[in-house]
Amino acid sequence: MKKRYISIIKTSIIISLFIIPLLVIYINSGYNLAYAAYVEGNCVAYYKDKEKVTDIYNKILDKNKDIKINEGIKFERIITKTSSLNNYDSIVSNIKASLDKEVDCLVLKIDEINLGILRDKDRCEDLFNLVKEHYIRVNDLNKEDIINTSINNNIYYIPYRAYESQIKTPEEIYKVIKELDSSKENPIMSVNIIGIKNDIEDIKEDTTIKSTDEYYMGEFKVQELGKEGKRRIEKQVNITNAKVISETMIKEEIIEAPKNKVILKGTKNPIGTTISFLERPSRGAITSNFGARWNNESHHGVDIAGNTGDPIGAALDGVVNKVGYDSIYGKYIKIDHGNGIETLYGHCSSIIKGKGDTIKKGDVIGRVGSTGRSTGPHIHFELRLNGKAENPMTYMK
Known part of the structure; x- marks a missing residue:
């Protein structure tokens, strides 16, 4: 037992006298205790901090989870020159290079x-x-x-x-x-998607028109304001990328019903009043007025200048009751507005509407021309009450 203690004391003396001084000499001479790190059998770093290298290695593996590892990372204690120690970037590069194997x-x-x-x-x-x-x-x-x-x-x-x-x-x-x-x-x-889509949609309000003799023809009054409704819909959609190919309604739920707009439409005959109930068929200038002409003829309407092909708008709501051609009017169209009131549009180059068509004020019914007895493109516009010609200028806006 005494001999063993003597041996330990001798070893300690040797370490103190020889090994520790040698280490001090190494360190002071530009040498360091470090670790040599090996990945897949390849030396990837000389570094003092084993945990730091391990952390770099694990982070690289986390970002490349598909890499197959055979040996992993191993360390060996060494003494190396300070100048041989690797920096962070070189360690990363070396580890990646060592893991870079050819694979299927x-x-x-x-x-x-x-x-x-x-x-x-x-x-x-x-x-x-x-x-x-x-x-x-x-x-x-x-x-x-x-x-x-x-x-x-x-x-x-x-x-x-x-x-x-x-x-x-x-x-x-x-x-x-x-x-x-x-x-x-x-x-x-090209991605095809089939799925269920839920939407909230507006329901447009309808318009109800009620006829009344409280107002003149051409006059409209809003009796009740309408209001849009809302509905919840569920539909199956078939989409390719961002384009909807088809939609199939599955379910509908009315959240709020729409309220119809109610408009009162005047039916009272305005002939003989100062009410301007006719829309001008064209914006052109008046080239010939209603009434007597220089050759003792009577002009039953007014002529409105225009260019061939310009649109002709209906002066009032009504129904087309005649489309025809004669030597005087050329191509013409006549509209029945009710209460015995009719309008006629002559010298057209073409007629767009047909007999029986329902017309709204301002609808395009034909094109300006110079057919029939005409010296140039214009509209011959007439207003008749029970077949008798009236001056349309009295009632045009």
């Missing part, structure tokens, strides 16, 4: 376009899901409402051998697709 993988081809190298079909499916999710968001759909999604393109998986550094992640390929799509008229990938 796939080239993904969509139709005629090579999108890049991916690890396997599972990673390709991850890419497809990223693209599908993009179009689900674009179309404002909820994931839980999706019935089916599919890729319409031709998909090719081409076996390949590549280094780990050449293999792209689904996110990297997705970014490339988005950049390419931004410069193309048609997206690279």
